[in-house]
Amino acid sequence: MNIFYLLPALTLITITFGLPIIRYFWISFHASSLLTGLEYIPNYGSNWLRIIGDDRFWRDTIQTLRFTGVSVSIELIIAILIALLLNQKLRGRGVIRAISFLPWALPTAVMALGWRWIFNSPYGPIDQLLNLFGFASLNILSEPRLSWIGTVLADVWKTSPFISLILLAGLQTIPNDLYEAFILEGGTKRQAFFRITLPLLEPYILVSLLFRVAQAFGVFDLIQVMTGGGPAGSTESLAGYAYLNAMRFLDFGYSATIIVFSFIVLILVCLIGWITISNSKRILSS
Amino acid sequence: MNNIKGLKTLGLLLVTYLFFNHIAKAERSLNANTTNINILMPAPFADSTSGLVKEFNTTNKGNIRINVTRGPLETEAVSDLAISTLLLGENQYDILLVDITWLAKYAAADWLEPLDKYIPVGDWKRLAHGARLGNDYNNKIYRWPLVSDMGLLYWRKDLMDSPPKTPEELLTIASKLKKDGKVKYGYVWQGRQYEGLSCVFVEVLAGFGGSWLDKSLNPNLDSDQSIEAANWMLSLIESGASPKSVTNFAETEVLQVFEAGDAAFMRNWPYAWSELHKSDSQIKGKVGVTSMVSILPGNQASTLGSWGFSILKLSRNTKEAYQVIRFLTSEKAQRELFLKNGYTPTSRNLFKDQLLQQHSEILPYLEKALSITKGRPQTPLYAQISNVLQTELSSLLTKQKSTIEAMKSANKKTIDILSSAGKKK
Numbered sequence A: 001m002n003i004f005y006l007l008p009a010l011t012l013i014t015i016t017f018g019l020p021i022i023r024y025f026w027i028s029f030h031a032s033s034l035l036t037g038l039e040y041i042p043n044y045g046s047n048w049l050r051i052i053g054d055d056r057f058w059r060d061t062i063q064t065l066r067f068t069g070v071s072v073s074i075e076l077i078i079a080i081l082i083a084l085l086l087n088q089k090l091r092g093r094g095v096i097r098a099i100s101f102l103p104w105a106l107p108t109a110v111m112a113l114g115w116r117w118i119f120n121s122p123y124g125p126i127d128q129l130l131n132l133f134g135f136a137s138l139n140i141l142s143e144p145r146l147s148w149i150g151t152v153l154a155d156v157w158k159t160s161p162f163i164s165l166i167l168l169a170g171l172q173t174i175p176n177d178l179y180e181a182f183i184l185e186g187g188t189k190r191q192a193f194f195r196i197t198l199p200l201l202e203p204y205i206l207v208s209l210l211f212r213v214a215q216a217f218g219v220f221d222l223i224q225v226m227t228g229g230g231p232a233g234s235t236e237s238l239a240g241y242a243y244l245n246a247m248r249f250l251d252f253g254y255s256a257t258i259i260v261f262s263f264i265v266l267i268l269v270c271l272i273g274w275i276t277i278s279n280s281k282r283i284l285s286s
Numbered sequence B: 001m002n003n004i005k006g007l008k009t010l011g012l013l014l015v016t017y018l019f020f021n022h023i024a025k026a027e028r029s030l031n032a033n034t035t036n037i038n039i040l041m042p043a044p045f046a047d048s049t050s051g052l053v054k055e056f057n058t059t060n061k062g063n064i065r066i067n068v069t070r071g072p073l074e075t076e077a078v079s080d081l082a083i084s085t086l087l088l089g090e091n092q093y094d095i096l097l098v099d100i101t102w103l104a105k106y107a108a109a110d111w112l113e114p115l116d117k118y119i120p121v122g123d124w125k126r127l128a129h130g131a132r133l134g135n136d137y138n139n140k141i142y143r144w145p146l147v148s149d150m151g152l153l154y155w156r157k158d159l160m161d162s163p164p165k166t167p168e169e170l171l172t173i174a175s176k177l178k179k180d181g182k183v184k185y186g187y188v189w190q191g192r193q194y195e196g197l198s199c200v201f202v203e204v205l206a207g208f209g210g211s212w213l214d215k216s217l218n219p220n221l222d223s224d225q226s227i228e229a230a231n232w233m234l235s236l237i238e239s240g241a242s243p244k245s246v247t248n249f250a251e252t253e254v255l256q257v258f259e260a261g262d263a264a265f266m267r268n269w270p271y272a273w274s275e276l277h278k279s280d281s282q283i284k285g286k287v288g289v290t291s292m293v294s295i296l297p298g299n300q301a302s303t304l305g306s307w308g309f310s311i312l313k314l315s316r317n318t319k320e321a322y323q324v325i326r327f328l329t330s331e332k333a334q335r336e337l338f339l340k341n342g343y344t345p346t347s348r349n350l351f352k353d354q355l356l357q358q359h360s361e362i363l364p365y366l367e368k369a370l371s372i373t374k375g376r377p378q379t380p381l382y383a384q385i386s387n388v389l390q391t392e393l394s395s396l397l398t399k400q401k402s403t404i405e406a407m408k409s410a411n412k413k414t415i416d417i418l419s420s421a422g423k424k425k
Helices: A004-029 A044-052 A055-087 A093-100 A108-118 A125-132 A147-171 A176-184 A190-216 A223-226 A238-248 A250-286 B002-030 B043-048 B050-059 B074-086 B101-110 B121-125 B167-179 B195-207 B224-236 B244-248 B252-260 B269-275 B318-328 B331-341 B352-359 B363-371 B382-397 B402-424
Strands: B035-042 B065-072 B095-097 B142-149 B152-156 B185-188 B263-268 B287-290 B307-311
Touching: A004 A250, A044 A250, A055 A093, A055 A147, A055 A190, A055 A238, A055 A250, A093 A147, A093 B287, A108 A147, A108 A223, A147 A190, A147 A223, A176 A190, A190 A250, A190 B002, A223 A238, A238 A250, A238 B074, A238 B382, B035 B043, B035 B074, B035 B318, B043 B050, B043 B065, B043 B331, B050 B065, B050 B318, B050 B331, B065 B074, B065 B318, B074 B095, B074 B252, B095 B318, B101 B382, B142 B318, B152 B318, B167 B185, B167 B224, B167 B263, B185 B252, B195 B382, B224 B244, B224 B382, B224 B402, B244 B252, B244 B382, B252 B263, B252 B269, B263 B269, B269 B287, B287 B363, B318 B331, B331 B352, B352 B363, B382 B402
Parallel strands: B035 B065, B035 B095, B185 B263
Antiparallel strands: B095 B307, B142 B307, B152 B263, B152 B287
């Protein structure tokens, strides 16, 4: 009987999430492009064969994974530090908290444009500073080996506050008594962090990681504005490639295949992460 | 209890809906004789044509009313918006301001209304040669041009007596001026991986005597001319004639450098002229305009840009829409847009107009550039092949690949894209 209470939520999820995925899956087995007059014509998996042989797709997959892995890791470390700091009883804590969450509140396109100008050579501040001290221009966004780092930096700046917000909420659920008892028993503050704070924060860390990995994996606007996928295609993400195929090339069959494939990759990544975490927990607790 | 409350709310909502629906209907019947023509334009065009639109709406009050949707600023974002509504099959817009690179794609998707039957024979011939190009697909006209747009080479009159004519000269002068410390950078152009890079390459390639696709649509990107052209662009960066950062420069960055007086040459569109002559410009009166360099004088070329109005197939008011288009592109409108916004005219007559010539010294250069325009390949698959070219050019300019390797790969990928299309047709 109780299952009926779930119906509204289930319907909503099916409509907004389940159906589109199924539809994309269906489209991925069809040709739908200018050549078919935008009609859906079954092509029996030839989109899937094409994607396996598509170097650009695999390069974009690796680039997206690299972007996600590096930026989310850095964000997590920075976010823990920010959360710990904001959890202290400081004067003007409210103001500091508000300021530190500002980057998260900015629209991505706006802040990406800002970062594009920060990295601009020769007028951006980074370049001006380097030149002032006699160093050569760095040209981060013009150099294929470096430009992805530029996008990671911008992403870290923007989304670390998001993780720290969740972690801060977690920190406030940890009762102070635990620390008092721990110090009384002769533990150091450092030990308290690893024995009390981190373990109790774990569910919050996992939740924020889940959010961030899924979000970073679908990165689009940030890269589109900062580099447009260049130079030499070095910063193109899977979402960017899917967008190009759908909106610019009007090749919806292939675009849908890219989306479904990256959906599968994302699930795999989350699975591997989950297994690693639960394995390491088992080892630690035994 | 709760159910009754819910029903009450529902009833209230229904009554509210019916009430507003009634008001809307009443309003509609009041304006029943007015035909609404909805146009989607990128923001800058919506702003520059607002005066003309107001004028039209006053003189045609009660008959036709133009409603302009002020679209995004960026070219491709406008296309995304338009495509989204077109895919949904909504007739939200009657007219779309179409960039030259979209035309073949939109026409092939059967979204545009052919204009041939509306256009009187003589009218088309009044357009300048370059303005006539890029409006047709499969021998049908789908677009009436609003503004001509072509690549120009801007040069500094205070740094040299006359502009370079050949690639060799451009490179030597640019690197010499830089070496002598006269300017921070020699020559700035659009080297970012985006459509602008394809535009730059098209005119350079023509200057080296090559072409992107030949007449039967086979790519020529691995020809000697293509490799020489690409090598020349690379040598601009390697010799220091152009800064390394051009590989992330779009129009805005390029204009910024040139406007600050930091560069001797700039490749840009006509709009830059009015920007360079705003009151806070550092180099007002020191700028000359010419066309891109070429090895042989006869090969000089300007990449054709240009925007124009197309009527969407789903429009129910095509006749009125055509009337609106012709008003917004009339010689009177062109004159106004040129004087106020520096939009290059499309009618041949206007280039000879005394008033316009007095207003702007570059009109003769624009006319000349418009006579040597080079179009980008007109195929529905343009976005794909241009994307390939941009990526490969970007990899050779940033030294991820050798020139030969990149151009060969560009050629092969272009063949693949075009032939996969040919097989199915």
